[in-house]
Amino acid sequence: MLDDMFDSVMSLRDGPVWQSLPDEIRSEIRTQPCPEQGHDPKELYSRFTSHILPYAVGNRHPGFMGWVHGGGTLQGMLAEMLAAGLNANLGGRDQAPVELERTVLRWTAQMAGLPEDSSGVLVTGSSMANFIAILTATRAVSNGADIRRSGLNGRPLTGYAAVTAHGCISRGFDMAGLGTEALRLIPADENFRMDTQKLRAAIREDRAAGREPFMLTGSAGTVDTGSIDPLNELADIAKEENLWFHVDGAFGALARLSPDLAPMLAGIERADSLALDFHKWGQVPYDAGCIIIRDAIQHRATFAQNLAYLSRETRGLAAGSPWFCDFGPDLSRGFRALKVWMTLATFGTERLGQMVSGCCAVARHLADRIRQEPELELLAPVTLNIVCFRVRAPDALSDELNSELVRDIQESGVAAPSATTINGRRAIRCAIVNHRTTEADTDRFMDALLKRAGERSAR
Structure with missing residues (x-):
């Protein structure tokens, strides 16, 4: 399997970027019965090479240019194999994989210019990362414990993003129970960046109407054109208006690693929270998203639970608090950190x-x-x-x-x-x-x- 995958990556240019899945193979995949008896692994691998490998989306190929998908690396592929062999659950407990994820998060905060003691967690992708930021921001506007216990109780919380923002921001407001109408989509200028004068006007209008502005999202690399909102100016407005300043840097945040591009992202280091994906420009195999939150206390207060079967100890396997299940909705979590660490450390x-x-x-x-x-x-x-x-x-x-x-x-x-x-x-x-x-x-x-x-x- 390893030899075949190495050969596949080495010969990518020789084949098509993508090819349509033939109807007969699609039908065979869809209609295969649940096996009562086991099959020979060699036969199953043969089906992978004939039915799956040639008909993937094609983002490994150098001709793939349609969507913001990273190409992956062999180092990341091998790290995935090691992580699967270890089969560690990173929901928490005292273990080396948890410490490696903490190191990766510290590196990420450092790369973005946020404090190294910022909080964070690796997730599936920026859709989940942005959702975690929205939930944390709702708890930050008042006593988070009250919201977690009793809900918003009709509070008209209102957030802001440009019309060019990724759709997962609106969906995050939906999933958080705020409703998509609670997100004001601000017009963009001729360069597809948020129009800050119209943003200021919208905030004034919402306050006058009795709404409660609480969050401002800027994009570091918009999905359609790759434009970058004026992050420093947005940070100023967020500070003036007492808003949580979030940056969706799904792919663009890693442009900070380029000396000639980093100045365009000035202001990203002022974010209260930052979402990004290592499986895009980080070239880590899917999936590897990340959320970094400046205020670790507020982050933990948004998700932590006090449950008897998850009690924490000062020593033994149940030590190592806080656990990563205190910083997001997942208790069962894979060892994503290994492939991120392997990629960052290799290159x-x-x-x-x-x-x-x-x-x-x-x-x-x-x-x-x-x-x-x-x-x-x-x-x-x-x-x-x-x-x-x-x-x-x-x-x-x-x-x-x-x-x-x-x-x-x-x-x-x-x-x-x-x-x-x-x-x-x-x-x-x-x-x-x-x-x-x-x-x-x-x-x-x-x-x-x-x-x-x-x-x-x-x-």
Whole structure:
């Protein structure tokens, strides 16, 4: 299995980025009966190589550019094997894996510029990390114990984020019982950053209407265009208005590791909480999200329970308090920290920062190529690593043409862009996140796109 996976990674460029799952294989996977008798592991592995391996989403491949998915590393893959062999539950207790996660969290706070004694926990991804931040912020506005015991009791708590914020922020407000209408989506400026004047106006209007502003979320790398909200200014507003300042840095937070990009994230170190994913620009295999919270006491007060069967001791296996189940909803937790630690320790922050810079340089190369082609049009500034553009066409045909071209290129196996909508126009979106992607890969994609666009125009 290891030899085959090494060979698979080494030969990625030789195969398609993605290929559609054949109907017969899809049917076979879906209809297989629950086994009453065991099967030969060799037979099962053969099914993996024939039915699963060729038909994954393709984010390991250097031509994968559609969504913000990291490419993974062999070091992380091997760490996953070791963690699975150890089979440790990191909900708590006195054990070395827990200490390693604490070290990873300390490193993360240090990389982001937050205090090293900040609290945190590794989670599935930024959707859960942002949700934990929202819950902690609701408890911070008053006596958290009262809210945990009796709920919000109709308190009109109100939060703020830009219209460009990831949808998991709105969903987090939903899951927290606040309702999506409690999140005010503030318009963005021409650079797709939160308009701070409109933010200030919205806060004033909400206070005048009897609502209770409590949280402000800024994005460090928005999902559509990679723009960065004015974090320092947002931090100032949060301080003036006594709001919890949260930053969703799902992929963009790690741009702090790049000396040439770090100034764009000024203000992230002032956050009360920060969400980020190591499985994006950190190149750690899925899943590896993280939440860092400045106030460890407030964080623990949001989740900790006093239960007899989870009693803590000063020595023995039940020592080591506080446990990670005190900082999030999960009691059963895998050893994610090992693959994060292995990746960070193998490559170091300097080399990871160079990789981030390299991804952004490839994105700029792609943007330059688009500017040189008269039939193409950039639709948003290239702030970090995301390029949004379209093939020019009459308005009545443009949206459908660009959507069709995205599907054409995906099915060709040459590359995997995605589609989004920018200022009401359908856009082809490329996110350069994979450390394996080079300028040559984007040129190959552009050549295929222009050829396919010409064929469609001729028809």
